[in-house]
Amino acid sequence: MEKTMSATKHIALIAHDNMKESLIEWCAENSQILARHFLCGTGTTARLINERTSLPVTPYLSGPLGGDQQIGAQVAEGHIDIIVFFSDPLTAQPHDPDVKALLRIAQVYDIPIANNRATADFIITSPLFSGPYTYTPHNHFPGKNK
Secondary structure: OOEEEOOOOEEEEEEOHHHHHHHHHHHHHOHHHHOOOEEEEOHHHHHHHHHHOOOOEEEOOOHHHOHHHHHHHHHHOOOOOEEEEEOOOOOOOOOHHHHHHHHHHHHHOOOOEEOOHHHHHHHHHOOOOOOOEEEOOOOOOOOOOO
């Protein structure tokens, strides 16, 4: 079953507390590119990006309060094309099971995930990013990819 991402991507922006500044800086540096896309994010991250850049980011709940799961549900329903999640690999997170569930569902649905600045840069500068992109997800649903 083919899937097509439109030229206007739906991008989820998420960051652990120690990485929020880095994600905000990345968003500000790439605001001209990101402004052409629909942006959403977990509560505090979305609010901070809204306040400190010119980008409109639709907020979900804070990650530990269900925001990661809300974004995961949007992935499962086909409403998220890309996840930019600046995670903190050196600090234990109290909502780690929620984060793992989000990353697992994104992998199941073949969603590109950037977990650091370099990967995010590669994704948004890829020739595939700026236009429609049709692909066949190789997910884990028996019988779906035959």
